[in-house]
Amino acid sequence: MTVSTATNHTSDPVSLGRDRYQAMADRVLGGESISRDEALSILKTPDDEVLDLLSAGFRIRQKHFGKTVQLYFLMNAKSGLCPEDCHYCSQSKISTAPVPKYNILKRDDLMEAARLAAERGAKTYCLVISARGPNERELSAVEQIVPEIKEKYNLDICACLGLLSREQADRLKACGVDRVNHNLNTSEDHYADICTTHTYADRVDTLRNVRDAGMEMCSGGIIGMGETHDDVVSMAFDLRDLGVQSIPLNFLNAIEGTPLQGNSDLSPQDCLRALAMFRFVAPDRELRISGGRELHLRSLQPLGLYVANSLFVGDYLTTKGQAPEADYDMIRDLGFEVTKSTC
Incomplete structure (x- = not known):
């Protein structure tokens, strides 16, 4: 009897890692949900298995979004002057960062943007x-400018105006706002460590008011604020269970003059693991690589789009983004294409 000396690939420790991610993707593609323990394991993926993780995550992304990338443009229509104490924000009342301070911009400025x-x-x-x-x-x-913007430029409108009552949400829906952004930012357990002037529950209530008014919900978080892996996973599951349609994932830009200055030590691999985890937890939701991507992902930014499917093009609220041409080149080099407005 001859015994084969060929090695079965499943006995190779590297292949075992690769097969685990693909098996998890198979289950997600079949309509199953991953567990919290599995989501935690994604955040603990060894650096040398991150490419295997992204390969599995790309299959989920491709099923729901193909090779498309949606672009978003941010306009800081009112800067500074905020009475809240969010520790990450350069516009908060406790920040000493030198940011512009102005009330809501005039019509011509908003139309130019x-x-x-x-x-x-x-x-x-x-x-x-x-x-x-x-x-x-x-x-x-906002009620006056939104119909004019939509009519002239055929853009979807996302409004980010802070906490909203149901009556305010109804008014935004009536004037043509498509979705409202209101980030959870972190987990419920960690929230009091980053803000004391309002609660996690206040933010959830706003999202429910947006949902009940018939608009889409845009809500995500910030990675790198001293949270645990459990916090990140809890936020991902909360966003999924709330039915949030669009999830922007930010990576802390620890701006000097804010309480979190100097706090972030994320690696590119940390960012990729977080993006992949959100894709596995919320497979059919739009996932956006948001603030801090240039700072933390650096030359690995293109890899993020193997699981995420949207980007902000241009600058953020008080920090600069990379040149739009660099984003266009990145998308084109990946063989992806930009999705246009569906208005």
């Missing part, structure tokens, strides 16, 4: 104000 968003190939124009929530003047300004 919309023109630039359309010119850059963005699908969605994100209108953001720094505030606990909008006052009547700010809400009225």
Whole structure:
């Protein structure tokens, strides 16, 4: 009897890791959900298995989004002057960062930003104000400008205005806002460590008001604020269970003058693991690589798009992004394509 000396690939420790991610992807593609323990294991993936993890995650991304990338454009319509104490934010009342401070911009400025968003190939124009929530003047300004932007530039509109009541959410829906951004930012357990002027429950209530008004919910978080892996996983499951359609994942830009200055020590692999975990937990949700990607992913930014399917093009609220041309080149080099507006 002759015994084969060929090695079965499943006995190879490297292959075992690769097969585990693919088996997990098979289950997700078959309609199953991964467990919290499995999500935690993704965040603990060894560096030399990250490419295997991304390969498995790409199969999930491709099923739901193909090779498309959606572009978003951020407009800081009101800067600084915020009464909240969010520790990561350069616009908060406790920040000493030298950021611009101005009330909500005039119509012409908001329309010019919309023109630039359309010119850059963005699908969605994100209108953001720094505030606990909008006052009547700010809400009225949004109600007036949104129909004009949509008619002239055929852009989807995402409003980020702080905490919202159901009545305010209904007004945003009525004027044509497509979705509202209100990030959970971190887990419920960790929330009091990054903000004391409002609660995690306040943010969840706003998302429910947005949902009940008939708009899409955009909500994500920030990685690198001293949270544990358990915190990141809890946030991912909460976002999934709330039915959030769009998840922006930020990586802390520890701005000097904020309480979290100097706190972030993320590696590119940490960012990729987090993005992959969100893709496995919320397979059919839009996943956006958001603030801090240039700082933390650096030359590995293209790898993030193997699991994420959208980007902000241009600058963020108070920090600079890379040149739009670099994003276009990255998307083209990957063999992906930009999704246009569906308005």
